Amino acid sequence: MRIGAGAGFAGDRIEPAIELVEQGNLDFLVFECLAERTIALAQNARRSDPDGGFDPMLLERMRRVLPAARARGVRIVTNAGAANPLGAAHAVAALARSIGLGPMRIAAVLGDDVLDTIRSEAFPLIDREGTSADLPPIISANAYLGAGSIAEGLAGGADIVITGRVGDPALFVGPLINAFGWSLDDPELMGRATMIGHLLECAGQLTGGYFADAGHKQVPDLARLGFPLAEVSADASAIFSKVQGSGGRLSLASCKEQLLYEILDPGAYHQADVVADFRSVRLAEVGTDRIAASGGGGTARPDALKVSIGYDDGFIGEGQISYAGPGAVDRARLAIAVVRERLALIGANIDELRCDLIGVDAVDRTGLGPPPREVRVRVCGRAACEKDAACIGAEVEALYTNGPFGGGGATRSVRPVVAVASTLIPRERVRPHLVMVEG
Structure with a gap:
């Protein structure tokens, strides 16, 4: 057969x-x-x-x-x-x-x-x-x-x-x-x-x-x-x-x-x-x-x-923005610091927050190798409320004119989380x- x-x-x-x-x-x-x-x-x-x-x-x-x-x-x-x-x-x-x-x-x-x-x-x-x-x-x-x-x-x-x-x-x-x-x-x-x-x-x-x-x-x-x-x-x-x-x-x-x-x-x-x-x-x-x-x-x-078993597990809010050229990594780290502080200032109730530099430490945490000339910031967080989750992408997008210079290609999203247990x-x-x- x-x-x-x-x-x-x-x-x-x-x-x-x-x-x-x-x-x-x-x-x-x-x-x-x-x-x-x-x-x-x-x-x-x-x-x-x-x-x-x-x-x-x-x-x-x-x-x-x-x-x-x-x-x-x-x-x-x-x-x-x-x-x-x-x-x-x-x-x-x-x-x-x-x-x-x-x-x-x-x-x-x-x-x-x-x-x-x-x-x-x-x-x-x-x-x-x-x-x-x-x-x-x-x-x-x-x-x-x-x-x-x-x-x-x-x-x-x-x-x-x-x-x-x-x-x-x-x-x-x-x-x-x-x-x-x-x-x-x-x-x-x-x-x-x-x-x-x-x-x-x-x-x-x-x-x-x-x-x-x-x-x-x-x-x-x-x-x-x-x-x-x-x-x-x-x-x-x-x-x-x-x-x-x-x-x-x-x-x-x-x-x-x-x-x-x-x-x-x-x-x-x-x-x-x-x-x-x-x-x-x-x-x-x-x-x-x-x-x-x-x-x-x-x-x-x-x-x-x-x-x-599938269950509702809140919402994930995400924002991304890219930096390039000399000092790209330092500017990207400054951008993350700004977003973290802004979320605290506006009182967004975020249960988990993860901030990565794609191309630097999003997957590889060793810190080895020279810094890249371009890097993408990704900020993700989980929240019980959709409105709170949406604050993450909004603050990342605001970096266009309220953060380090040279940010581009910003995106933002909110999605419900369906989690699984067995x-x-x-x-x-x-x-x-x-x-x-x-x-």
Whole structure:
């Protein structure tokens, strides 16, 4: 079975996915589009538009990919349903009709939204002290579902499966279960399948995108980066590759980096379907841009599911301005001192304030090297009140004529903060289910 990674985040390029569908001889294409905060932001968007709340790029992805996918029998799985998988399914069905693609079955996976459960009691947080009851106003709470409902939708004849929050590897595990008839109760197969999904889930990271480092890790033709696919066998071994002639490089090194990406413990990678063990995974180069992966395993699925809780956390105000020429750094530091004093004088209630010189100390705090001849001031602060947050950008902009000479290119912004906390809830309190939409 051949399965491709068509996206690794919500804003990913669409062209590599089209290339995979047209030239990759795929059975399945997966769009992975949700980060930890993405679904909370989507829930926030749904407040003003009850029919929205899914990935804004979903319909454009489908418009450009579906004709080739339908012509070649490629089925699609995506978590771009975000806060509204059912709404997304209806929107995709309407799009398919509008471009003349004929009858289509779309499965929406529901049940990850556990907001009422989280609001009903205090759940201990796993990334900080306290409980869910201690958080500011909660916007969303979504449990990480597994692959079962995805496989069920495909078994029911779905051409497209659209989910909300699921574990990223589960997007790939579901099609593998469907293709090979694997049991969710087989931890060894689920662990190996999770390894395959984990290697694919970030798309261009595996083929050199996030791997590239000028002068150290050379990756050819990054502007035409190709996304990866896997040829998977019934024993859950796989060969990873990309479309011949596409940009990037799929190597042992890029695969090793991705295998260890974000997993904490390689012997106990907790997912909804399995606690995966990657310690026995073996990688081997079997050709140019072709890496074979085998091994791995796992133990029984955990009794609890992780939940991402999105909550309102005030506002961030920001202002930026640039200085150049002799003494640029000194003038920029004077500008920061002026803004700090002004915020105190006007009584702006700022909870956190961060002042950086981009190009000097915004990232690199070592202080090594000669001072640059141009530098950009960035002042950011968090406030409970939008009006207080707005004072930051206003004071930075006022530096045009009320601060050191030569300031230019000032910008200002205020944005609401959607923060994320995590907890665990018992598996039995989450009830995933399917709704089929006929397109």
